[in-house]
Amino acid sequence: MKNKILLSTLASALLCSFNAAAELEFRGFASVVGGIALDSDQTLRGYKDELSFKPESLFAIQASSDLGEGLSATTQLLARGNNDFDVEMEWAYITYQISNTLKLNAGKLRVPFYRYSDFLDVGFSYNWVKPPQLVYNLPFSTYEGLSLVKTGQVSVFDYMVQGFTGSYSSEDINVDSLSGINLTLEYDEWLSLRSGYIVGDVTFDASLGSLSTLLQAYGLTQAENDLKPEKDDGTFFGIGGKIDYNDWLAELEYTELEVADSLLAVQKRSYLSVGRRFERFIVLATFEKADDEANDAALFSIPLTLANGTPVVEPTSGLPVNTIVDQTVLNNAEIAQLSDAKSWSLGVRYDLSYSAALKVEYTNFEQENRNLDVSALRFGIDLMF
Amino acid sequence: MKRLTTLIIGLFVFSVSAEVAVIVNPSVGDALDRKQISRIFMGKDKSFPSGSDITPFNLADGNSVRQEFEKSVIQRSAAQINAYWGKYVFTGKGSPPDTLSSDAEVINKVKSSPDAIGYISSDSVTPDVKVIATF
Structure with a gap:
């Protein structure tokens, strides 16, 4: 009897110290998505007219560790099919839970552009195969910096306010002083509204092609600078909401992106999604729209005669960059007609x-x-574990 | 007649065993309704109405009492609830309640900590805990 008590005390003591030392928690998610474009010679979301599983499949593992005193560390490793399943660290951050309703994250985090930015890759958490592409189209989604999240209640709403600041840099794109704020309001288990505003100093590699050579030949360096995105003020605004009422679903988002003094078109994007839940099934129809506009301020700096004489410029119709089809938008700037897609x-x-x-x-x-x-058919399975 | 009695008792026992009892420490004086309990288990409320901290505990995935609790209290399917938590756990914004593996473990947790809330089959209730609601 004595031995038994001793043994169980020892065992629980061991268990306790083990828990305290290494409470590492693993979670993960995965999506295996196959798709095929139904028109030859055209691609949609990376799919051609042959069945492929690469463009949208992904696997992720997250490890988090409770460090005590409200501190925790989290890393998320993600392997994307469109990146040959090379493993990349998508998130890596330390959380400090200041109080029950206030949380500070520091490290590599997700830029909260959209309603689904934070869980863009967690297919299980939404009903599309992937979020609507005309809206969810920016070429980067992470940043390094700080994020402060405050939750609480105000009148009949649950709110969540997030403020963040940091920067993003890659080979092609640099965004300094990337900062923003967003607010989510939820009402009575069925209504959610969100709005966000983000600013940053944007620099990216935009080849103006022969236009650049021409502008330089004429000594129009100011005009060239006005078109090139170099430390130019970028502003992003988004508003959206979701209703999940009596098994009817509706979702809406509208976003605007403008980079001043650059040839990047002013992007105005939106989608509306309407659906119905039948027990384990959800049927969903989604409509997306791009109503991009020319960045007039930048265009006015090119003398019209010069623009007219430039082979890459469409006469009279302005110079907006078309950013829609290639997801690699910014580093692949093309000069084309006003973007208007649905x-x-x-x-x-x-x-x-x-x-x-x-x-x-x-x-x-x-x-x-x-x-x-172009049309495409995609199918897949989303897992969360 | 005897058969009928057996049948009635059988039905009675069945319906009783299907009930979910939401339990807290006997020291808790607050009352909670369905919506409040749902909000606590969905991570929206982190304190009792009186202001003291509250920590919810789930039974394991697939447990029949948990299924009943999710159906009648949270009123969403297990997949919907899991999808909801997916939005928090992979973004550093929150995490679902810790899970315990049996009614007995829930009772132990609740009787020893005044901030714990859990649910068990109403058959398992002992005098060590206080039933705050049944569904």
Whole structure:
């Protein structure tokens, strides 16, 4: 009897010290998505007219460790099919829980552009195969810096305010003083509203091609600077909401991006998604739209005669950069007509279990001024573990 | 007649065993309704109405009492609740309640900590805990 007590005391003491020393928690998610474009010679979301599983499949593992005193450390490793499944550290941050309602994150984090920015890759948490591409189209999604999140209640709403600051840099794009604030309001389990504002000093590699040579030949360096995005003020604004009421679903987002003194078009993007839940099934229709506009201020700095004589410039119609089709938007700047694209999708989600969902989605994408009209069929499974 | 009695008792026992009891420490004086309990388990409320901290504990995934609790209190499917938590756990914004593996463990946790809240089959209730609501 005595021995038994001793043994169990020893065991629990060991267990306690083990817990305190290494409470490492692993979680993960994965999406395996296959798709095919239904028109030859055209691509949609990276899919061609042959079945491929690369463009949107991904695997992620997250490890977090409770360090005590409100501190914790988290890393998320992500392998994307479109990056040959090379493992990259997508998130790496330390959290300090200042109080029950106030949390500070520091490290490599997600830029909160959109409603789904934070869990962009966690397919299980939304009903599309991937979030709408005309809205979710920016070429970067992370930053290094700080984020402060405050939650609470005000009148009938639960609110979450996030303020953040930091920077992003890659080979092609640099954003300094990247800062923003966003507010989410939730009401009575079925309504959620969100709005966000972000600013930053944007520099990216935009080749102006022959136009650049021409401007330099004429000594129009100011005009060239006005077109090139170099430490120019970028502003991003987004507003959106979601209703999940009596198994009816509706979601809406509208975003605007402008980089002053650059040839990047003013991007105005939106989507509306309407759906219905039938037990384990969700049927969902989504409409997306791009109404981009020329960045007039930048364009006015090119003498019209010169612009007219430039082969890459469409006469009279301005010089907006078309950023829609290639997701590599900014580093692949093309000078083309005003971007005006739309897309519609019809999709089904089926919950296999509490942690696995099957999805099928048909999408049609149309952009008249580039003569694009392409459809794709995608299907996949999303897991969370 | 005997058969009928057995049947009635059987039905009674069945319906009783299907009930979920939400339990707290006997020292807790607060009352909670369904919505409040749901908010606590969804991470929205972190304190009792009286202001003291509250920590919810789940039973394991797939546990039948948990399924009943999610159906009648949270009123969403297990997949929906999991998807909801996916938005928090992979973004450093929160985490779902810790899980305990049995009714007995929930009772132990609740009787020893005044800030704990859990749910068990109403058959398992002991005098060590206070039932704050049944569903």
